[in-house]
Amino acid sequence: MNWMKGSFQTRHKIKLWCHLVALALAAIVTGIAGGRMILTQQQMKAAAAASGVTGNGGRRSMSGQIALSMGAKSLMFITYQLVSGHTKFLKERLKVNMILSCIEVVAWPAVVAFTVQGIIKRCVGTTCILSWVLVPLAVAISLVSTIGAYIAVGDWLYLRGNGPKPKAAAVEEVDMESMGSRGRLHNEDNYRPGRH
Secondary structure, three states: OOOOEEOHHHHHHHHHHHHHHHHHHHHHHHHHHHHHHHHHHHHHHHHHHHHOOOOOOOOOOHHHHHHHHHHHHHHHHHHHHHHHHHOOOOOOOHHHHHHHHHHHHHHHHHHHHHHHHHHHHOOOHHHHHHHHHHHHHHHHHHHHHHHHHHHHHHHHHHHHHHOOOEOOOOOOOEEHHHHHHHOOOOOHHHEOOOOO
């Protein structure tokens, strides 16, 4: 399927659903990663108390910290994109949304890599199960974010080459790949004035 072809209204809806799904998955990942870090800390303190060692009993895993921080980052980025694109509170900036969407696509495979690396090094008990739950969730976020980023890049390229997008009410089919060679659309009624 060609995601670059279709009405802007359809592309807008697809991107909205991608953002909502990614937001829900990021909230789940953040909760699981936070719970895993709390369990890891409790296990380390219990092990230290059993062996008579003073202190915190060791250090937290880097994979847990990365999953937690990436989840929080995604919650902030996607919330910004939803607020700027669907309310009058913030002005929508297609270049900013494109950059944030591309960061999402790059960040989540890193979470998968670090979590698998942490599992290979040490995987014990409940934290191991939670780590294995994080891996498919991070893959799912990466895939959903890829679709949203592809649409965001297409919207930004259209804006850069042809001016503002048609209004959301316009339902005409627009082939985004051939727009660069044809230039601007000739129907000026479909353009929002001042939206760059």
